[in-house]
Amino acid sequence: MPLGVSIPVSEVRRYMGFRGPVESSPETDAMISKAISSLEKDCSPKYVSRAFPVKVEGFSVYIADIVIESRALARNLAGCTECVLFAATAGPACDMLVKRASVTSSAYASCCQAAGAAAIEAYCDLINDKIKEEYEAKGLYTRPRFSPGYGDLKLSHQKDWFRLLDITKNTGVELTDSLLMVPTKSVTAVIGLSPNKLPCVKQGCEACTMSQTCAFSRKE
Numbered sequence: 001m002p003l004g005v006s007i008p009v010s011e012v013r014r015y016m017g018f019r020g021p022v023e024s025s026p027e028t029d030a031m032i033s034k035a036i037s038s039l040e041k042d043c044s045p046k047y048v049s050r051a052f053p054v055k056v057e058g059f060s061v062y063i064a065d066i067v068i069e070s071r072a073l074a075r076n077l078a079g080c081t082e083c084v085l086f087a088a089t090a091g092p093a094c095d096m097l098v099k100r101a102s103v104t105s106s107a108y109a110s111c112c113q114a115a116g117a118a119a120i121e122a123y124c125d126l127i128n129d130k131i132k133e134e135y136e137a138k139g140l141y142t143r144p145r146f147s148p149g150y151g152d153l154k155l156s157h158q159k160d161w162f163r164l165l166d167i168t169k170n171t172g173v174e175l176t177d178s179l180l181m182v183p184t185k186s187v188t189a190v191i192g193l194s195p196n197k198l199p200c201v202k203q204g205c206e207a208c209t210m211s212q213t214c215a216f217s218r219k220e
Contacts, residue, residue: 003043003090005126007036007119015114031108035097035115044091045123048170049131054083054192063190066160072151073190076143080192084131086145087167089186090120120185128191135193143192155179161188 012032018024024032055062059074063083077083094116101109124145132142149155158179167173173186181188 003040003045003119003123005122007040007115007122009033009036011118011121012036012111012114015117016110028107028111031105031111032115035108035111038097038112039090039094039115039119042093042097043119043123044093045089046091046171047086047088047123047127048165048167049084049086049127050165051082051084051193052164054080056080064164066157066164068153068157068160070151070153073146073153076146077190077192079196079198080143080194082140082193084135084191084193085161085165085188086127086131086191087161087165087171087173087186087188088120088124088127089171089173089181089183090116090123091185092183094119094185095183116185120187124187124189131191140193140195141197143194143198145189145191147187147189158188 009032012035013024016024016032052064054077056074056077056079059069059071061068061070061073061077063085094112097112098109098116101112128142128145135142146153148157148161156179158175158181161167162175167188168175171186174182176182
């Protein structure tokens with residue numbers, strides 16, 4: 001499959017707002033399956049990554065020539081000597097699918113939108129695993145990935161990722177004036193690398209300061 005990884009039905013349902021054992025209609029389940037099948041077949045994923053030394057002083061994080069002021073990121077990268085910046089995209093297939101579906105069925109368009117969100121997260125998990133395996137062989141252990149716009153890490157740092165990784169050239173993803181990425185199912189993130197193997201208890205929704213109010217938060 002072009003995406004290289006399966007899209008979890010449970011994650012698509014979460015992005016659609018279903019919680020726990022709440023049942024969806026057979027029609028909705030069929031649309032979810034159709035959206036997943038289409039995206040697993042038609043996605044054209046790409047990513048670019050690069051390692052940099054990192055230094056944390058208080059709530060300031062120094063990576064390459066940038067200084068990031070973020071309590072959450074400083075906490076995430078505490079004890080790290082290096083980090084990997086990466087950018088990934090599932091490609092334009094989801095945006096095209098949503099646009100086509102919107103003409104005839106808003107319900108199916110919602111399924112496609114949710115499947116696209118789950119697709120890029122699954123692809124990022126795949127990249128994360130590759131980075132983890134590569135650096136553990138060198139004696140460095142990964143921290144949970146952290147993205148601009150997450151917690152108190154300002155979305156404006158998207159510009160730094162695009163410059164340092166030359167994202168548009170390497171993946172085709174463009175950054176708009178409002179700091180949104182096109183194709184929309186794209187992600188930038190940093191993964192800390194530490195010589196000390198520490199348990200990472202929190203990750204994803206569980207670590208976000210907005211987890212209690214976000215409509216898409218992962219809740220057990």
